[in-house]
Amino acid sequence: MSNTLRALSVLLAYPTEGLREAVADIGSVLVDEGLVSARERADLWPLLAELRNDDLYDLQERYVELFDRSRSLTLNLFEHVHGESRDRGQAMVDLAALYERGGLTMTANELPDYLPLLLEYASTRPIGEARQLLTDIAPIVAALRERLVARGSTYAGVFGALLVLSGSANAEPVELAEPRDIDADWAEDPVAFGPEAAPGCSSDRTMSRIRAARRDARSEETNHV
Template identity: 55%
Template structure:
């Protein structure tokens, strides 16, 4: 059996996006140390995390929990579920969930009945036990969603935007350049993109087109979704950021 190196940085970011508890508050020194030790997150991003880390240490637990619910549970615009920002309530979301659960299971991660597989803290937890190149690659495929959440949460001054800033900083420049080069080879025609999307299942992980678990197929679908994300989540004219 292959032994994977666990990357504590992904676990740390996952914990910071979890519902605040006494255990989380007590673990902040350990989380801070893990982020500093592995150096996967940029120094600037770590500095931006300091307000949230401080809040989780010293704020009243009830106030922390109330803020968390206000941010993440009362608006779909800040949802911590990846497929909410791609499929919304469409039936495609169900198949995407199935594909993601199967990919987790192939990698040895069992999802409990009360957890949705696209919950971002769970996704980050999964990345913590994958080879670093693979983890960065999968993180890069969600970068457009993370960037949008970073932008929206920054307007709410809750400190959580910095978690997405930190996650995005893990994606190295080389991966971004490769992704841009691949994108340039794809059709610009929206009809062609739609056709590729419709023919492609939402999948994660290694494999081939026959077994329905190819990273390349996932990339086509995720990129096709990018052009709809900002429009579907954009605030209505004259409305508030809710």
């Protein structure tokens, strides 16, 4: 299960040129390890095709729109059940301690409940422990999959595969906060450049490139550690 979990973790990461180059290897892992059935793989192929063929900045914009600017789809799992309450803080402390006991070192800019990080940790554990971790988060994963399906997003396939790996393909989705209400909290004001810029001027591509530069810089720092 370890290679499959790593592959799914990578698919949920911010799109980079490195991810594009790894698409063929990811597809091979999903086939060779055989833990994801042909049906689930069929739901994943459209995402792999997009990552391989679409313009990188378009991929990054879509990712930001889904997971960074939409709180209802944030990949920080505890946000969906604890919000900003103290319960979330304690849950993250407990999860960070679990990672530490398992030998996973987090970087300063990572939150323990970030789904790709949790999957990376699960990929290092014995199969029974890994499956239990996936089972524990299955209700949240099921709810996120429903929301992604409703948006017509190809990322839904990753969440469907995670449910199958957890043995909880029919998990009842946890009741999350209403998307419209919590998304409004995260809405960003339009950005205009220059004294004569029109109100509401779109800057999504510019913001995506800035975010990309920051993420790539953080990734570079991590690689040199």
